[in-house]
Amino acid sequence: MLHITSPPSPPSSGLFLVFEGLDGSGKSTQCNLLAQALQERGYTVVQTREPTQGPWGQKIRTMANSGQRVSADEELSWFVKDRKEHISQLIQPALQQNHIVIQDRYYLSTAAYQGSRGLDVQQIIDSHQEFAPLPHRTFLLDIPAEIGLQRVQHSRGETPDAFETLTSLQACADVFHQLDYPGLIQLDGQLPATTLHEIILREVLTVASRL
Numbered sequence: 001m002l003h004i005t006s007p008p009s010p011p012s013s014g015l016f017l018v019f020e021g022l023d024g025s026g027k028s029t030q031c032n033l034l035a036q037a038l039q040e041r042g043y044t045v046v047q048t049r050e051p052t053q054g055p056w057g058q059k060i061r062t063m064a065n066s067g068q069r070v071s072a073d074e075e076l077s078w079f080v081k082d083r084k085e086h087i088s089q090l091i092q093p094a095l096q097q098n099h100i101v102i103q104d105r106y107y108l109s110t111a112a113y114q115g116s117r118g119l120d121v122q123q124i125i126d127s128h129q130e131f132a133p134l135p136h137r138t139f140l141l142d143i144p145a146e147i148g149l150q151r152v153q154h155s156r157g158e159t160p161d162a163f164e165t166l167t168s169l170q171a172c173a174d175v176f177h178q179l180d181y182p183g184l185i186q187l188d189g190q191l192p193a194t195t196l197h198e199i200i201l202r203e204v205l206t207v208a209s210r211l
């Protein structure tokens with residue numbers, strides 16, 4: 001099991017909710033449904049994602065689409081730089097203003113994807129403890145790698161990018177399955193989207209009512 005050695009506490013203001021899973025796991029659908037449901041209930045929601053639209057995030061997307069990957073260490077450093085900017089410029093300020101942050105991917109994606117390239121997963125997780133706030137809840141949408149790849153290729157009509165080969169996605173899934181992480185809720189990503197949404201919303205409203 002991979003776990004946090006000394007779990008930090010989640011931020012004391014706001015609500016930080018993260019979605020993780022393989023490409024094609026349905027994260028963005030669930031982020032949108034949750035954001036809408038919370039806004040309808042009067043909450044201020046900030047919806048965001050990683051990689052970001054910032055300079056490092058754009059560099060990552062350009063690299064992924066080109067199919068020419070940089071070394072695993074360099075790739076890791078780009079994701080970390082993107083994340084540090086994201087935390088200081090958007091995530092922390094939004095939480096300090098007591099908003100709900102709904103985020104598509106965070107550092108468990110780094111653990112899974114850069115871990116699948118041979119980097120030390122535990123070290124990736126531990127190094128993030130120094131600067132990355134702990135989400136109140138992380139929803140991991142679990143799907144087999146084959147299904148994720150099919151969904152990316154067929155339903156979205158996209159050509160898989162450099163992160164999306166069956167072998168590498170299977171390695172990512174292996175890491176996701178080993179995680180023992182505070183606030184992590186693993187859900188079957190093959191459930192109907194509305195069922196998943198109901199489960200997630202119920203959990204989020206319970207957490208929100210305790211704040």
Ligand code: TYD
Nearest residue numbers: 023050051079105106109110113114163164
């Ligand atoms: P993704 O959420 O799929 O963005 P988009 O829908 O714009 O393609 O993220 C792009 C890829 O980046 C995805 O295959 C996973 C990968 N990734 C990492 O390898 N490490 C990370 O830390 C993050 C956040 C993403």
